[in-house]
Structure formats: structure tokens, C-alpha cells
Amino acid sequence: MINGIPLYWYLIVSAALFCIGLYGVMARKNVIAVIMGVELMLNAVNINLIAFWRYITPTSISGITFAAFIFVVAAAEAAVGLALIISIYRNTRSVDPEKIDSMKL
Amino acid sequence: MTLQQILFIVISLVVLGSAVLVVTTRNLFHAALFLVVSFFGVAGFYVLLDAGFFAAAQVLVYIGAISILFIFAVMLTRDVITAQRGNSQWQAAAIVAGVIFLIMALLLGPFSVTIRGREFGNANWPFAMDGNAIKAAPGNFVGILGTGLVDLNQYGVPFLLAAVLLLVAMVGAIWVARELRGREAERAAAETAVDDADMDANQPVQEPLPLIETETHEAHDSRNAAATEKH
Numbered sequence: 662m663i664n665g666i667p668l669y670w671y672l673i674v675s676a677a678l679f680c681i682g683l684y685g686v687m688a689r690k691n692v693i694a695v696i697m698g699v700e701l702m703l704n705a706v707n708i709n710l711i712a713f714w715r716y717i718t719p720t721s722i723s724g725i726t727f728a729a730f731i732f733v734v735a736a737a738e739a740a741v742g743l744a745l746i747i748s749i750y751r752n753t754r755s756v757d758p759e760k761i762d763s764m765k766l
Numbered sequence: 767m768t769l770q771q772i773l774f775i776v777i778s779l780v781v782l783g784s785a786v787l788v789v790t791t792r793n794l795f796h797a798a799l800f801l802v803v804s805f806f807g808v809a810g811f812y813v814l815l816d817a818g819f820f821a822a823a824q825v826l827v828y829i830g831a832i833s834i835l836f837i838f839a840v841m842l843t844r845d846v847i848t849a850q851r852g853n854s855q856w857q858a859a860a861i862v863a864g865v866i867f868l869i870m871a872l873l874l875g876p877f878s879v880t881i882r883g884r885e886f887g888n889a890n891w892p893f894a895m896d897g898n899a900i901k902a903a904p905g906n907f908v909g910i911l912g913t914g915l916v917d918l919n920q921y922g923v924p925f926l927l928a929a930v931l932l933l934v935a936m937v938g939a940i941w942v943a944r945e946l947r948g949r950e951a952e953r954a955a956a957e958t959a960v961d962d963a964d965m966d967a968n969q970p971v972q973e974p975l976p977l978i979e980t981e982t983h984e985a986h987d988s989r990n991a992a993a994t995e996k997h
Binding site for chain 2: 665668672693696
């Protein structure tokens with residue numbers, strides 16, 4: 662199903678998705694929104710990996726294996742990150758990343 | 767234009783538009799819902815890339831599990847749900863993200879800009895960036911992926927490590943998010959109070975620190991009330 666779509670279309674869309682996620686990570690004022698940005702970035706990486714696998718090495722499984730591992734890491738990251746946020750919220754009643762600084766030197 | 771190209775453009779508009787809404791809406795609950803739309807569009811990309819297994823995994827893992835986690839987290843931190851749109855450095859963040867995107871686009875795309883007589887972009891990659899995929903789609907790639915993941919000579923060990931990572935993450939998440947009770951809760955509350963006294967000496971305290979004890983008490987009370995209502 663890839664007739665007529667050049668590889669760089671996928672790469673540019675995933676670059677845009679990555680940068681939107683990066684903006685979310687840097688600019689949001691709520692830790693949950695920051696983690697949403699991280700998820701967008703991981704999705705961009707996955708699009709890249711699968712596009713490269715399909716266009717360049719469709720006979721090798723390295724690309725899709727990496728993509729599968731990114732799924733695993735994203736799930737683990739979301740679970741632990743959101744657990745941390747709930748714990749922090751319970752203790753400080755705040756989810757502002759600028760206020761969560763008790764580990765700062 | 768082929769049908770695939772039109773599909774690609776529609777899907778990328780959906781993905782990028784909802785991603786922009788995810789990082790800009792004030793209401794975090796709406797942001798979580800737009801995140802679901804964005805994930806769904808990415809699953810569409812996987813279908814276009816002949817990776818049906820990954821499209822299914824995307825729907826199951828991201829839409830089925832991760833976004834539910836997000837919605838739960840948004841609901842549990844509800845009184846701060848309408849946060850400000852961005853922090854004090856959002857303009858700098860937008861500029862940095864835009865510049866990084868321009869650099870990546872110039873590196874990846876078949877176009878270039880000329881600044882002071884020097885051409886930037888249109889990089890010479892060792893593979894065809896603008897060509898279509900010539901090779902045929904692999905037929906049974908899920909089977910190949912599965913055997914590769916359990917074969918110790920290929921990706922068996924990383925696969926086991928990924929399983930251990932998931933287990934550790936699950937146990938860790940339960941441990942971190944558990945509700946403290948009794949003496950543990952008192953100790954944690956005391957520690958938090960000391961921390962805040964240390965750290966925020968120059969900032970006025972906005973509200974008294976909620977003790978975890980009282981919180982559990984309230985929860986207990988409301989549960990009792992619900993029970994009596996039922997009776």
C-alpha cells in the first residue's frame with residue numbers, strides 16, 4: 662500500500678510530530694501534559710523506524726524489533742510516570758513541574 | 767495523485783492537527799482525547815506501511831492502555847485540570863522546536879535553501895529518499911518477527927529483558943502509587959513538611975499541607991457515607 666508515497670514524506674511528518682511533542686515537553690505547565698508530549702515523540706520515532714523498515718530493509722526484522730521494544734518502553738514509561746505523578750500530587754497537591762523541585766540541589 | 771497519497775495526506779493532517787491540540791488545549795481531558803485521535807492516525811500510518819500487526823498493537827497498547835492511564839491520571843488530579851496554556855518559556859520552546867523541525871526537514875527532504883551562497887539541505891543519503899519502495903511487501907512478517915523475538919541467536923535476550931522491564935515497571939508503579947497508611951503516612955507527611963519548610967522559605971505557603979492521614983480519613987468517611995446511603 663505504499664504506491665506513490667516517497668519515504669521522505671513519512672520522515673518529515675514524523676519530524677513534525679517529534680517537534681510538536683518536544684514543544685509540549687518544554688512548554689507545558691502540567692506534568693501529565695509533559696508526559697503526553699513524550700508519548701507523541703515516541704510515536705514519531707516508531708513511525709520513522711517502521712517507515713525505514715518498509716522502504717529500505719523489508720527483509721530484515723531489525724527495524725520492527727526496535728519498534729516493538731519502543732512499544733514496551735513506552736508502556737513502562739507511562740505506567741511509572743503516571744504513578745509518580747499521582748504520588749506527587751497526593752503529597753503536594755500540585756502537578757506543576759516548576760514546583761516539583763525538592764530533589765534540586 | 768494516487769489513493770494512497772490522498773490517504774497519507776489526510777492521515778497526516780489528522781495526526782499533526784490533533785498533536786498540536788494536545789500540546790495547546792487548556793483542558794487536559796480534551797488533550798487526552800486528542801492524544802487518542804493522534805494515536806489512531808499513527809495506526810493508520812502503520813496500515814499504509816503494510817505493518818498491520820503494529821497497527822493492531824498501536825490500537826491495543828496506546829489507545830487501549832496508555833490513554834486510559836492518561837485519562838485516569840487527569841481525573842485523579844482533577845482540581846488542577848485547567849492548567850495554564852504554557853509556562854514562561856513557551857515562546858523559546860516554540861522557536862527551538864521550529865528550528866529543529868526546519869533542520870530535520872532540510873536534512874530529510876529533497877529541497878534546499880541557499881543562505882549567503884551556500885546551499886543547505888538536499889542531503890545525499892545512501893538510500894533513495896524520494897523513491898517509492900521497490901521491494902515487495904514481506905508476506906508473513908509477523909511470523910518472522912515472532913521467531914526472531916524468541917530465537918536466542920537473534921533477539922531472544924533483549925526480548926527477555928523487555929519482559930523483565932515490564933514486570934519491574936508494573937511492580938514499581940504499584941509501589942510508588944500505593945496509599946500510605948498509619949505510621950508510614952505520618953513519617954511521609956513529616957518529611958514533606960520539612961522539605962517544604964526548607965525549600966520554600968522565600969515563598970509564601972499557599973495552603974496548609976494536606977496530611978495524608980486526613981485524606982484517607984475523608985476517603986473513609988465518604989466510603990462510609992456511600993455505604994449508609996446504600997443501606
